[in-house]
Amino acid sequence: MRTMPTRVDGDLYEAAQAVGAAASRSAAQQISHWARIGRELESSARVSARDIQRVLAGEARYDNLSEPEQARVRAEWEEQFAHRIASLDLAAEFTSAGRPWTEADDDGGVVARDPRAH
Incomplete structure (x- = not known):
């Protein structure tokens, strides 16, 4: 080819x-x-x-x-x-908007993220 x-x-x-x-x-x-x-x-x-x-x-x-x-x-x-x-980069989008979110970690556990807490 x-x-x-x-x-x-x-x-x-x-x-x-x-x-x-x-x-x-x-x-x-x-x-x-x-x-x-x-x-x-x-x-x-x-x-x-x-x-x-x-x-x-x-x-x-x-x-x-x-x-x-x-x-x-x-x-x-x-x-x-x-x-x-x-x-998509939802973490960046939510962080810039100051919105909390939850997601699953590699083991399937729930992780809460809150950019206002930092």
């Missing part, structure tokens, strides 16, 4: 890192994986990119899609969720 250097958007790279880690892929491998999926989808007569975009925009029903189209929508949702989760 021949590789070529390319530039990608920072958000795409971060999403690829997050999603790729769950699948034991590097960011570059994840981006290549997505590119291959996109190539196959665009060349497939069984998948309508327009219908998928309508579902993702909330303008059409998921249940009306074919199985391959539903699979593509689920993959897109998974990517969006992974990107949003990777960008």
